[in-house]
Amino acid sequence: KQEVTQIPAALSVPEGENLVLNCSFTDSAIYNLQWFRQDPGKGLTSLLLIQSSQREQTSGRLNASLDKSSGRSTLYIAASQPGDSATYLCAVWHTGFQKLVFGTGTRLLVSP
Amino acid sequence: NAGVMQNPRHLVRRRGQEARLRCSPMKGHSHVYWYRQLPEEGLKFMVYLQKENIIDESGMPKERFSAEFPKEGPSILRIQQVVRGDSAAYFCASSPPLAGGNNEQFFGPGTRLTVL
Numbered sequence: 001k002q003e004v005t006q007i008p009a010a011l012s013v014p015e016g017e018n019l020v021l022n023c024s025f026t027d028s029a030i031y032n033l034q035w036f037r038q039d040p041g042k043g044l045t046s047l048l049l050i051q052s053s054q055r056e057q058t059s060g061r062l063n064a065s066l067d068k069s070s071g072r073s074t075l076y077i078a079a080s081q082p083g084d085s086a087t088y089l090c091a092v093w094h095t096g097f098q099k100l101v102f103g104t105g106t107r108l109l110v111s112p
Numbered sequence: 113n114a115g116v117m118q119n120p121r122h123l124v125r126r127r128g129q130e131a132r133l134r135c136s137p138m139k140g141h142s143h144v145y146w147y148r149q150l151p152e153e154g155l156k157f158m159v160y161l162q163k164e165n166i167i168d169e170s171g172m173p174k175e176r177f178s179a180e181f182p183k184e185g186p187s188i189l190r191i192q193q194v195v196r197g198d199s200a201a202y203f204c205a206s207s208p209p210l211a212g213g214n215n216e217q218f219f220g221p222g223t224r225l226t227v228l
Contacts, residue, residue: 099157
């Protein structure tokens with residue numbers, strides 16, 4: 001059974017800091033891994049999708065890496081801003097199953 | 113190309129009533145997925161459908177919940193005789209026909225169900 005864990009559960013940083021969010025999964029048989037952002041009471045915004053054959057993806061101030069063999073991914077946010085405050089969710093598409101398995105998220109607060 | 117559409121965005125029901133949640137996938141997408149997010153919890157898979165077929169309903173509660181994706185029209189998630197524990201955000205996602213792992217699920221804005 002695929003399980004996804006995100007650490008830390010919550011993170012509070014001052015504006016301008018670089019930060020790393022961690023995601024681990026128990027079964028390395030995945031098609032891809034995706035990072036989402038969710039604002040309170042809102043839907044999901046897809047940030048980055050990493051295919052199983054890839055090592056990282058970048059979009060603006062965001063960089064996500066994937067180490068499939070060790071079951072880990074990190075989301076790096078450079079020069080954080082108050083507008084980055086949200087919950088960040090990691091999800092894996094487990095091979096052979098047509099569903100995403102989500103972590104419980106990291107709640108990020110960036111203070112001005 | 114409009115994204116995944118869900119309606120209603122907010123739904124209030126009293127205990128014992130029925131709730132119907134609708135999802136229109138992105139154009140060209142024939143695969144629909146439903147997920148539920150209980151308060152303060154992560155998203156959990158419920159069901160995966162293709163047109164006129166339920167492929168995987170391993171995440172659906174055994175009673176009161178059903179889903180369909182007819183040949184014409186949106187996918188419907190139906191909850192009969194709702195209870196307070198059904199209060200949650202229900203998200204729909206869609207994807208194109210699956211091929212070689214280069215796939216992505218695109219999510220709708222969700223329907224927030226409140227059971228009084």
